Amino acid sequence: MPVCAHCGSVWKYKEAVKHAFRTKMICPSCYADNYHTLSGCGKAAIFPLSMILYNYLIYMSPDTSLPRMMAGTAGIGAAAFFLLPFTVELTKKQGHIW
Ligand SMILES: [Zn+2]
Numbered sequence: 001m002p003v004c005a006h007c008g009s010v011w012k013y014k015e016a017v018k019h020a021f022r023t024k025m026i027c028p029s030c031y032a033d034n035y036h037t038l039s040g041c042g043k044a045a046i047f048p049l050s051m052i053l054y055n056y057l058i059y060m061s062p063d064t065s066l067p068r069m070m071a072g073t074a075g076i077g078a079a080a081f082f083l084l085p086f087t088v089e090l091t092k093k094q095g096h097i098w
Contacts, residue, residue, distance in 0.1 A: 016085030040089030047080035
């Protein structure tokens with residue numbers, strides 16, 4: 001779970017989900033601005049990369065089917081939504097991602 005870079009409070013899952021898709025996240029305890037770290041963004045990148053890899057492997061398999069690709073992609077997307085808060089790491093200053 002994310003830990004506030006200012007006060008050190010550990011965010012609850014619901015708070016992390018609410019803020020995980022934003023660039024600037026406000027701590028519910030001290031109301032200070034927090035930003036994503038580059039390493040946290042790298043960890044979150046595993047989800048779209050796994051979607052691409054899954055679809056590539058299904059596409060290359062002999063029994064390719066569109067429903068299988070769509071079901072797998074939806075499953076990975078749902079897993080990404082629920083697991084994304086565990087990849088969030090916070091810092092005090094907004095850095096450049098690229
Ligand atoms: Zn805080």
